[in-house]
Amino acid sequence: MREFTVPPLAAPPRAGGLADAVFRNADEDPHRVALGRKDADGHWRDVTAAQFRDEVMALAKGLLAQGVRFGDRVAIVSRTRYEWTLFDFALWAVGAQPVPVYPTASTEQVFWTLHDSEVVACVVEHEDHAMTVASVIDRLPRLSRLWQLDAGGVAEVVASGAQVDEDVVHRHRRAVTPESVATVIYTSGTTGRPKGCVLTHANFMTEADTVIARWEPVFRSAPGDEASTLLFLPLAHVFGRMVEVAAIRGRVKIGHQPVMAAGELLPDLAAFRPTFVLAVPYIFEKVHHAARRRAEAAGKAAAFDRAVELAVRYAEALEQRAFGTGPGPSASLRMQHQLYDKLVYGKVREALGGRVRHAMSGGSAMERRLGLFFAGAGVTIYEGYGLTESTAAATANPPERTRFGTVGLPLPGTTVHIADDGEVWLHGGHVFAGYLNDAAASRAVLHDGWLSTGDIGSLDADGYLTITGRKKEILVTSGGKSVSPTGLEERVRAHPLVAQCIVVGNDRPYIAALVTLDLEAVEHWLAMHGRPPMEPKDLVRDPELETEVRRAVVAANTLVSQAESIRTFRILAHQFTEERGLLTPSLKLKRRAIEEAYGAEVAALYR
Incomplete structure (x- = not known):
């Protein structure tokens, strides 16, 4: 198959911008818990929709008082944390454009991003980031404000806006349209200098609303549960940013965790107990390997390996039934699976907090066998594929027919085309507007609305995409x-x-x-x-x-x-x-x- 299209589920956005969801949520359900925030003692505290709206409003007023104007760009150099999401929505509320920067970026990478995007202000997490920006500030003539989160940056900005009328923020917010630029995210630069991907409010709304419409039923562990997710992906990456937006628009409780290392992440998963996680394969590999090491240390490696084999067979049988090629797990297989669920699989689920039954994986390819193991252990991982230029996912496996080892079907409203040389081309409302200040690079990848991805892949007879490599690699x-x-x-x-x-x-x-x-x-x-x-x-x-x-x-x-x-x-x-x-x-x-x-x-x- 050379091309496959899935019809849209969500209507294209007609008006407004990303910050509108914060105010709509608070108006419609002010007491709903919208976010979880860890306090200084390490305890998770609830933040209601009304509280979050008030914090966004206060910060937005401060940004205006500090001189940030509609269309201005403001850099954020930080790990994933609550304040990043607060700044994102406050900036969007006044029509400004956050520019994310990885906290581990080198001095020259920071300079290039801030220089190329012509930021007027910068948010940094701590003193090291502040010193990095200070070392290049003489080459950044437009940069006039620097706020440090760990030195009271939020309070400083909020205090400055105390006398600004809320209606001023609302006038800015109402001026934002779906076509307005929401953010400029710089590519990771594997093959040269990073390029700034210009993403609109419509790109993010289309992407987030499509994911919500298609996968919302699996955001919960069980019917009636409060949907929640712990965001530990870097917010400087488009995947983490999409999760942030989708959680606010979809009314999924969201918490933030700044470190993906297992030693720090796993305790927070246990404490926050999300119902759904979005991660990269590395996280699932770590959970699997850690579980096996614990079993081996307890002298139960052979039993764990048998449990893995059984989980893979069980998930394969379910997969075959879903595609009409098999009857599903046999009675014997179901009985053995039930036994190992108590002995092994439940402990694997506990490592993810105990309530997770579904997850989404992207960023890089996941081995089919690992996906089958987790599915057999009671956590179905929907692998997807996308780029910064496609506002994260362009394809993903559907809940009812997951084909492990593939990156799934096109998202609703998306077309995937395989060119003559095997390159994957994408078309849909989530495809970006082009690269900032680089018309030649934009023309090289955008062709009458189609995005040429640089990835090599194939579509099977059912429209599922498999990525086999990069053209340049x-x-x-x-x-x-x-x-x-x-x-x-x-x-x-x-x-x-x-x-x-x-x-x-x-x-x-x-x-x-x-x-x-x-x-x-x-x-x-x-x-x-x-x-x-x-x-x-x-x-x-x-x-x-x-x-x-x-x-x-x-x-x-x-x-x-x-x-x-x-x-x-x-x-x-x-x-x-x-x-x-x-x-x-x-x-x-x-x-x-x-x-x-x-x-x-x-x-x-x-x-």
Whole structure:
């Protein structure tokens, strides 16, 4: 199939902007809990729709008093936290445009974003961010205001607007139309200088309202539950921003968690107890691997592995029934599944807070087997696909017919087209308006309303999309063989001891790989084998560890022909990190930078 369209569910927005939902929610149901906010003692406190509206109004008045005007851009440099959402909606209320910046961005990245977007003010989280902005402020002539969240920035702005009449804010808010620019989000820059994606209020309203209309039934654990989600995705990324908007528009209680590391995230999941989560595959991989390590430490690894196999078989049987290719789980399978639900699967669900029965995953590809395991364990993950340029998701698996290993069907109102060269093209109301200050780059990806994504994929007979790689990441060996590295890397990374994998081989005689280790998993593995802890530099030469990684490589090679297989690999002592310039803030590999940083190691693979 070359093209597939799903009819729209939500009507296109006719008037207004994103901040209107805050005021509408408060008018219609002022006492409903809209957000959860963690206090200084670490306890979650409820924020009602009326309280949130009042805070947004007070901050919006302060922004006007501080000189922010309709159409102005204001940068936000911060981790995910309550104040970011507060600033977003206050800025939208006065017709301004927030420009998100990753808190881990380098000084030059911060400068480029603030300079290119011509921001007039900047919100930073703490003193380090303030110092970063201060170091380049002499090159930012339009920047005239800086507010620091951890130094009373919100209170400072609110206080300045005490004498501003609320009607002034409402006049600004009513001037916002769906076509008004809502935000400029900069791409992560895997292949060059980041570009600013101009996204309108209509883009976000179309995206959010479509997701709500299609997936709202699974936002709750059970009928009658209060829908809630804990937002731990970076709000500097379009996925996190879409979750924020959809939660407010869909009246889903939302909490914020600034750290995606399992050690800090899992306790907050347990305390907040969301009914639905939106995450990246990394989170689900961590939950799975941590569960297995606990089972192994308790001497129950074999039982856990049997439970995993049974969950996969159970979910596959349900999938076959949904697509009319099988009768569903047998009586025996159902009985075994019920037993393991008490012994294993319930504990996996508890790691996500205990109430989650459905989740959405995006940002990168999830291995089919991992999705099947979670579905068999009682948490169905709807994998989707999208870009900043498509305001997050353009496709996603539907609740009633999830095809694991694919990124699902086009969102309602979206068309997916596969070009002659295999590139995925998208059309719909969520497609962006173009790149800021870069007409040539805009013309390169926008073609009469169609977005050429740069991703390679295919549509099956039912319209489900599978992404197989990036056009710019296709490797061509010196023998002329074209290889997409993504599938190989994902399969190697599925091994619990592997943290990252990058496949190399462009203009070389064969395919090879660099592999990094999950040190927490390796520490556990050593302990379970009765071995003392080891330094990272010694791990890379350990023959038993190399054997484990080789198993992962062999498993990956079963996916491809011999000419496309990984012939050799090297284990590295340290992971690729954003701080070293080897990952984007959304954890994507910077291939060129990695190959340059490890030039000697890559060369050694071909000696």
